[in-house]
Amino acid sequence: MNEKEQLLLSFIEENPFMTQQELSERSGISRSAVAGYISNLVRQGKILGRAYVIPKGNGITCIGGANIDRKLQLLGEMIPETSNPARSEQTSGGVARNVAENLGRLGKSTNLITVVGEDTEGSWLMNETKTFADVSGCQKLLNESTGAYSAVLDEKGELLFALADMNIYESVDIGFIERRWGLIASSEMVLLDTNFPEDVLKYIIRRCQSEGVPLAVIPVSAPKVKKLPTSLEGVSWFICNKREAEMYLDMTIETEGDYFKAAKELTMRGAERAVITRGDQGLIYYTTYNEATAILPPKVEVQDVTGAGDALVAGILFGYLKGSDTDGACRIGVICSSITLQSRHTVAPTLNESKLQQEFSLYY
Numbered sequence: 001m002n003e004k005e006q007l008l009l010s011f012i013e014e015n016p017f018m019t020q021q022e023l024s025e026r027s028g029i030s031r032s033a034v035a036g037y038i039s040n041l042v043r044q045g046k047i048l049g050r051a052y053v054i055p056k057g058n059g060i061t062c063i064g065g066a067n068i069d070r071k072l073q074l075l076g077e078m079i080p081e082t083s084n085p086a087r088s089e090q091t092s093g094g095v096a097r098n099v100a101e102n103l104g105r106l107g108k109s110t111n112l113i114t115v116v117g118e119d120t121e122g123s124w125l126m127n128e129t130k131t132f133a134d135v136s137g138c139q140k141l142l143n144e145s146t147g148a149y150s151a152v153l154d155e156k157g158e159l160l161f162a163l164a165d166m167n168i169y170e171s172v173d174i175g176f177i178e179r180r181w182g183l184i185a186s187s188e189m190v191l192l193d194t195n196f197p198e199d200v201l202k203y204i205i206r207r208c209q210s211e212g213v214p215l216a217v218i219p220v221s222a223p224k225v226k227k228l229p230t231s232l233e234g235v236s237w238f239i240c241n242k243r244e245a246e247m248y249l250d251m252t253i254e255t256e257g258d259y260f261k262a263a264k265e266l267t268m269r270g271a272e273r274a275v276i277t278r279g280d281q282g283l284i285y286y287t288t289y290n291e292a293t294a295i296l297p298p299k300v301e302v303q304d305v306t307g308a309g310d311a312l313v314a315g316i317l318f319g320y321l322k323g324s325d326t327d328g329a330c331r332i333g334v335i336c337s338s339i340t341l342q343s344r345h346t347v348a349p350t351l352n353e354s355k356l357q358q359e360f361s362l363y364y
Helices: 003-014 020-027 031-043 095-105 120-129 167-171 174-178 181-185 198-211 223-227 242-249 256-268 308-321 326-341 353-363
Strands: 060-063 067-074 086-093 110-113 115-117 139-141 148-153 159-165 189-193 215-218 237-241 273-277 283-287 292-295
Touching (some): 003 031, 020 031, 031 181, 060 095, 067 120, 086 095, 095 120, 115 120, 115 167, 120 139, 174 181, 174 198, 181 198, 189 198, 189 308, 198 215, 215 308, 223 242, 237 242, 242 256, 256 292, 283 326, 308 326
Parallel strands (some): 060 110, 060 189, 067 148, 115 139, 237 273
Antiparallel strands (some): 067 086, 148 159, 283 292
């Protein structure tokens, strides 16, 4: 904000029902100029609509992918070059969407900003999501197909390989984000995955930094992590897996020391808190406050690994915004991930705050 916008905002905070003419007379700024500054304040999310409502921490806004997830799990050991018996399932997916649903199930106010196709899949996906997150920031696009992710799992539920059709996200531009900036700027925190184009990701990171909006970044995959800028200045949480960290930092991670070295490097690049997940070995974190710890997960019977990382992210952000320190937030994330691992669903239908508290008390 410039000085005149700050002046007008101070008057509006005193009396949200002041007319633009009254603002003009009190500030000494022309009526037409006041109208322009008011429009700027609306775009920045500093005020919302008529009567100049001042936003008050509008939950967590998740920006990124919303896909149809198709999973095929082998019923026995895979035999190459022939037909293998399998069980198939279609669920709602997408990193940002999954995190939003997990947060909604935990009782956190959540918004989703994404694009889907003007097709049956897109309509189904929005209907499945709106119970847990506000989807008014989403848009259906003509002549585009809703994003699709197809995963093949072994008989133990571990991922063998996956295929992703995410072409729809190339349609997202900076204008799409600007038109939703009022919602973004009024959020307690923003969660950004790396499905959108590189210039859009850089714009969101830069603007969140300049406006002091807390930001968590999650790379969707090792290839897509390369879309991120070298500098992570303004990123409150950077949460990734081993392969994503290796790709982003151009290094090999083999030992536990390598994990901490990589996480420290992420903070050296500007991230306030860096978390690297390690599958069934839990996670490690490193912060700019020189906090560094490895957290082991509870031993559970794994039904399906799909979505466990998204649940972990949701748990971390939920705990953090509830007032937990870095260690506590990460442990909450591990428990959310553990609950999801025990479910065949991408987002565990049993996840809620009561279940989280119960499981947390058992293990930590």
